[in-house]
Amino acid sequence: xxxxxxxxxxxxxxxxxxxxxxxxxxxxxxxxxxxxxGGVAIxxxxxxxxxxxAAGLLGMRLLALAAxxxxxxxxxxxxxxxxxxxxxxxxxxxxxxxxxxxxxxxxIVGTAPRTAARETAPESP
Amino acid sequence: xxxxxxxxxxxxxxxxxxxxxxxxxxxWIDNVxxxxxxxxxxxxxxxxxxxxxxxxxYEVLAPWAWFVETVVVPNFLLFGWLVLAMExxxxxxxxxxxxxxxxxxxxxxxxxxxxxxxxxxxxxxYWAYLLMILIHLLLFAVAAGRYGGMDGILRPLWIHRNGRxxxxxxxxx
Numbered sequence: 278x279x280x281x282x283x284x285x286x287x288x289x290x291x292x293x294x295x296x297x298x299x300x301x302x303x304x305x306x307x308x309x310x311x312x313x314x315g316g317v318a319i320x321x322x323x324x325x326x327x328x329x330x331a332a333g334l335l336g337m338r339l340l341a342l343a344a345x346x347x348x349x350x351x352x353x354x355x356x357x358x359x360x361x362x363x364x365x366x367x368x369x370x371x372x373x374x375x376x377x378x379x380x381x382x383x384x385i386v387g388t389a390p391r392t393a394a395r396e397t398a399p400e401s402p
Numbered sequence: 403x404x405x406x407x408x409x410x411x412x413x414x415x416x417x418x419x420x421x422x423x424x425x426x427x428x429x430w431i432d433n434v435x436x437x438x439x440x441x442x443x444x445x446x447x448x449x450x451x452x453x454x455x456x457x458x459x460y461e462v463l464a465p466w467a468w469f470v471e472t473v474v475v476p477n478f479l480l481f482g483w484l485v486l487a488m489e490x491x492x493x494x495x496x497x498x499x500x501x502x503x504x505x506x507x508x509x510x511x512x513x514x515x516x517x518x519x520x521x522x523x524x525x526x527x528y529w530a531y532l533l534m535i536l537i538h539l540l541l542f543a544v545a546a547g548r549y550g551g552m553d554g555i556l557r558p559l560w561i562h563r564n565g566r567x568x569x570x571x572x573x574x575x
Contacts, residue, residue: 283555291498311432360439370490371435378427378494382552385500390559400557402503402545 285333288341288386291379292329295322295348298375312375316367321351321376329383338387345383352376411549420550423496426509426537431493434486442482450482457519466518488512499551502541504574509538547575 299322300306301314314322325347332340351366355373358366436449443449457470474481492512495505517531540546547553553575560568560575 287552287555311428312435356439369435370437370486371431371433371493374431374434374490374493375497377490378497381494381500382498385552385556389556400545400548402543402548 282336284386284389285336287333288329288344288383289333291382291386292326292331292333292344295326295329295379298322298326298372301372312371313369314367314372316365318351318355318366318368318372321347321366321368325351325379329379332383332386341383342387345380345385345387348376348380348383352380416549419544419546420499422537423499423502423541423546423549423551426541427493427496429534430489430496430509434490434493437482437486437489439482439486440479442478442486444478444482450485451478453520453523454478454481456523460520460522460524462518462521470519496541499547499549499553500556501571501574502547502551502553503545506538506542506546509541510535513538545575 298312298314299319301310301312302319304310325344328340328347329344331337332344351368352373355366355368355370355376358364359370359373438449441451443451445451447455454470454474458467458475461467488508489512492505492509495501496509513531513534517535520526521528521531545553548557557572557575560571
């Protein structure tokens with residue numbers, strides 16, 4: 278565990294965040310429902326999240342890239358769906374913002390040099 | 403006067419800074435949902451359009467009210483897309499802790515814009531807006547993305563590289 282590269286761990290964390298976001302499918306969260314996830318979006322969150330977790334655990338950059346591209350496409354589709362008034366994806370613009378973050382993070386993990394970044398103590402600001 | 407010792411990167415501190423950063427990101431993410439294109443509430447007097455007009459109806463700062471009335475409102479659709487892009491980006495980048503110092507400053511700018519628009523609107527708690535500004539200043543000051551964020555992973559890659567892009571990325575993180 279101590280030798281897992283930080284980039285791989287980042288992919289795992291981003292994937293777990295996506296899987297955890299399924300909690301926002303629960304309407305009972307009321308004002309703490311920070312984003313709407315439902316319908317097809319649940320499959321997006323679970324499927325791409327699992328792909329990102331697998332990418333991190335197996336250290337496979339291609340899987341991280343695929344998951345990142347998947348989230349980018351999902352975010353774009355959600356924007357189009359909301360703007361056209363036909364929310365077939367079952368999410369909202371908050372989920373779009375969340376997916377953009379996951380997409381950027383996973384695309385960076387997928388394209389960063391693998392000699393990179395073992396755990397280092399943060400520098401002073 | 404001797405400089406204070408920088409914050410100790412204990413496990414607890416790292417977690418707390420990351421929690422605050424992600425919490426602020428979720429604030430922006432939560433509030434992206436009601437900036438709905440393509441009209442952003444224009445024509446219905448709801449949503450972003452209504453809140454933008456508050457800057458004129460409940461004036462906080464005369465130059466800001468003039469700016470909203472003469473520049474923003476006549477070009478409202480462009481403004482709506484800019485706000486959507488800005489706030490969705492703030493949520494996304496603060497969430498993963500990438501270029502966190504740059505986005506913390508953008509957060510200050512956007513929080514100021516919101517403050518100048520709604521501070522005097524009915525039922526608004528002015529400390530909410532002051533706290534928004536202050537928390538982004540804190541995220542900037544501690545370079546929050548270096549604690550459990552992508553900045554902390556990527557800066558070691560950038561730190562010994564030269565060139566304008568790397569200098570920019572280092573400054574932004």
